Amino acid sequence: MDESTSGSDEPDRAMYAERVFDVERVVYPYGAHGAIVRIDGETGDVTVEQLILGYDVGRAVNPALVAGQLHGGAVQALGGSLLETFQYDELGNPLVTSFMDYLMPTLGETPRPTRWG
Secondary structure, three states, X not given: OXXXXXXXXXXXXXXXXXXXXXXXXXXXOOEEEEEEEEEOOOOOOEEEEEEEEEEOOOOOOOHHHHHHHHHHHHHHHHHHHHHOOOOEOOOOOEOOOOOOOOOOOOHHHXXXXXXXX
C-alpha cells in the first residue's frame, strides 16, 4: 500500500480507504452537443430527433469505448434536461425514492448520434 491509500480490515472496524487526487489546474473537455428536437405545440412534449456530438478526444486507444462514453454522456444529458426531477414534500422528504418513480431515458427516447467527431 502506498502513502496515498490506507485501510483496515480488522473485524471490529469497518473497511476504510481513502485516496486523494489533486490536479494542478482545471481541465476542460473540448466538445459540444447539439440536438434537433420536435416540440408538440399542443402538449409541449419534446422529442429529440437527432443528436450531434463533437469532441477532440486525442488518440483513442479504444474508439468503441470512446463512442460508448460519448453516447452515454449524451443520454445522461437528455435525462437531466427533459425527464429527471427531484421533488420533495413540505417536510423535505423526497417523493421519488426508487427507479420505478424516477424517469430516465430509455432506448425509445434516445436517438442514435449520427455524427462522431
